[in-house]
Amino acid sequence: MSKTNLQAYWKENLRYLLILLLIWFAVSYGAGILFADALNSVRIGGFKLGFWFAQQGSIYVFVVLIFVYVWLMNKLDEKYDVHEK
């Protein structure tokens, strides 16, 4: 694989990581901790929203994030032809 190709692959990978980690930070440290008090004024059923993110929602998002990452990377590997045979 050529040097420029490798760099392009790595750059796209880093962009995915940045976006996914921003979401990771936003649901846990953001919604679950820093803004939990503010979000608690919103209610979904019996849950205050900030509390829900801290004890439930962030965990669901974490699971989804990993599977999205797997899907994105499998596509990226194929695009740059670096996937495993």
Next chain:
Amino acid sequence: MSVQTWTFILVGFSFAIYIGIAIWSRAGSTKEFYVAGGGVPPIANGMATAADWMSAASFISMAGLISFMGYDGAVYLMGWTGGYVLLALLLAPYLRKFGKFTVPDFIGERYYSQTARVVAVVCALFVSFTYIAGQMRGVGIVFSRFLEVPINLGVVIGMAIVFIYAVLGGMKGITYTQVAQYCVLIFAFLVPAIFISLQMTGNPIPQLGFGGTLSDGTYLLDKLDGLNQELGFAQYTVGSKPMIDVFCITAALMVGTAGLPHVIVRFFTVPRVKDARSSAGWALLFIAILYTTAPAVAAFARTNMIQSVAEVNFDKLPPWVNNWAETGLITMEDKNGDGAVQYVADKEANEFTPDRDIMVLANPEIANLPNWVVALVAAGGLAAALSTAAGLLLVISSAISHDLLKNAINPEISERGELLAARIAAGVAVVLAGLLGIYPPGFVAQVVAFAFGLAASSFFPAIILGVFDKRTNKQGAIAGMITGILFTAVYILYFKFINPAASTPDHWLFGISPEGIGTIGMALNLIVTIAVSRMTPAPPERIQHLAEDIRIPRGAGGAQAH
């Protein structure tokens, strides 16, 4: 049938399965012993990782802890799951491509230094022994409460079982036993949770019942907020820890998770880089099933407990209270002599003190569930403790036979010699772990903060920078690891052991507790590593090639011996 008969049947049956698997999956080579031959399918690896990760503490203690902490319990829920996102995105695929057996392998190779390797081995051993002492103790406690054998005999039985499948099967035996153990522990956790959710909220799914309404039409969480306030406790859904501390503890636990050697090593066992990515996803999915149920169990248990004891006459208490009072895990005293239980936040007036661990163990009794469910919880607790202990034993034995003996002391050792050494090391480690369980050092609980703090402040930055920054060299990595460990260790030692009286938010650095200080240690490590690397010569050409090569998936063969 009595609870005890059921317990003997269920525990005996599950143990027979574990031993059967061990005999079927004996390890014939070091590669099978260390990384199960590198051929574990990703879903199976995800299940094994989940069982490996969820210890006696997750199964028995966590829900109880949350039920007394309310919102603040979120530090454990987010902290012990969020680390898997970091693992999947930042570590697992690259370490799999690197393709060796252990974490010290990576550190030693990437930083072309025996010193770095030895620092990593010492950290791995310390973290693993800290952890395993607690597991063996957990095995002993479950045995003594449910089967009425002495705690020490329970520890010895647990040791014997782990000895058989860890020494015989190595990683291969451990992995497939853990798959079975996951099934046992998750079933045992969910069955009572579903029953109780149905009873209290009419919804069979605990995660939804958590936000549902009780028979009187009020929301469970509103009811609990009200009950807590009446008794003088903080509202359940609002925290009482300072925000910065919640932030730092969560971060230290997340990063610590991603730096724990017994978790990382699991990603060496799958065939391909793409399997390493997806097995992290499966692992977290399987973990999330328990971790989203636990806070619901916590809220159900607390509501049930308050309603069945507060202001109830001592002679009208339900039978489970007296059963557990006999074991010393509930203490009661009628201080004001009015004949009724006052369960209140004020310590002077409080008359009812439950141990937090009984919230999960007594839950089936509190909810009047059938005897087989009570027995199931015992089998589940044992599965959780044994699976974690086995995973840790493997890290200890490979650190000794592979990292120290083979790579640092005697590189000429034969394959058979190394395999024998690994088995002996695992055997000795089982015995040591058992001794720690029988004679627990008084500070086991405190030391857990240590394990996570050290993993966060030592391994994590060294691995991340090793992958993402080609310019990081050995001087930087060693200086960073030593700074991170020293800072974190001194802070925890000071507040936990030297001057525990001063451990209050006023004295803490920026109000961060010893549990959360690993976050600062990690930040210091990152800064020092980057700064020192930039001031010293770049790593050799060969290492820069290695750092580039691990970025692309293609060409990841099986894990290679040197």
